[in-house]
Amino acid sequence: MSAEQDAVTKEWDAFAGEWDDMAAGYRDAFVELLWQETGYDTPDKQKDLVVLDFGCATGLLTEAIHDKVQKVVAIDVAPSMVKVLQEKIKAAEWTNVDAYCAVAANLDATPQVKTALEALEGKVDVIAASSVLSFVPAGDLEATMKVLAGLLKPGTGLLMHTDWIQGEQHPEGFTEAKAEGMYKAGGLQVKTMKTPMMKMAGHEFSVFLGVATKS
Template sequence: MDRDEENQLSPGDLADAWAEEAATWNEDPAVVAYADAAWASLLASVPVGSDAHVLDFGCGTGLLTERISPRVREVVAVDASPAMVEVLATKALPNVRFGVAKWTPETISDDELAAGPFDLIVCSSVCAFLDDYPGTVAMLADRLAPNGYFAQWDWELDPTAAEPFGLTSDGITKALVGAGLEVVSVGIGFDVPIEDQHMRPLMGIGRRVRE
């Protein structure tokens, strides 16, 4: 099967919560600055080898995928939003296999794209949206190669906000430990000024130490 046949654009019945954002996602300066900063923070913290097999879970339009893919052997990019993945498909990245899939701990095992093992799994602004964040991290961690790394970036939860959203350092640490990962670091991933605000997401990094 060649890559075009393998890459799947639409499983048909997924409600697309991100359809409206998809068309303009790549042109939003904050989104692009976030991807640039996430990539720089990844390179500063985790080995990214030329032979690495990488999973970008919740890849969106592939902003992080397109930064990682020239540096590694292959990126598998998966997202629940057909519209987001449709934009990724137009980029025709040569060493990227992609698919539309809403992975949960119950569904992930059925997807051959999830087979792994992966040397690196990245989740950029995805984990806070998951129905079962700890369970999903555990399922992803099972797909890491020995010494493989898991890296996530998420907005820090402000419990005093009108509509609290995001994760805490403590919650990320507990999820990484619960997934059997060695916690490499949890803290502010980067600090990027944008208009009159700062983007300061949390970055969590875990490493699989067991065989």
């Protein structure tokens, strides 16, 4: 793990105990956009989906969608975050959810996770990344995108993400050019890019939303 990735991991680990309260509102807004932007907006369309919750944290997104889809695989770099989700899975007996702690750009460091993800290659319908990709270290981004792209179903698989818009407050955020470069690194093509308003805790704010597809 790079020093930059290690710093990111420790930063997110520190939020594990309070993340559910902090991020529930954002999760709800993201779920609404997820189904709308991918076109999987009815129970009949959702029931057979295999979804990767990338940057799952404590599993708020997984918690909201696991009973609507066939399977959710959740992955995050922060061990304490993943432990919270694994405890939820065990307590609630979610039989269609697997949660792993790993760095996508360095799966060799976690052979068990690498094997599990290799079994999913070409089988994932939707990769959902809620405010995650802007925090992937620049040196890891290309490798991360290649791993994610490899999981998607050819022709129909979709990556959908929201991130902060690049600016003074969020220099690590996204522009259309940055998103296009990121998709290209993984061999994906742009389907949608926009900056919708999201509501959370009574506030509205703009985010960058991107959807890319595997040809």
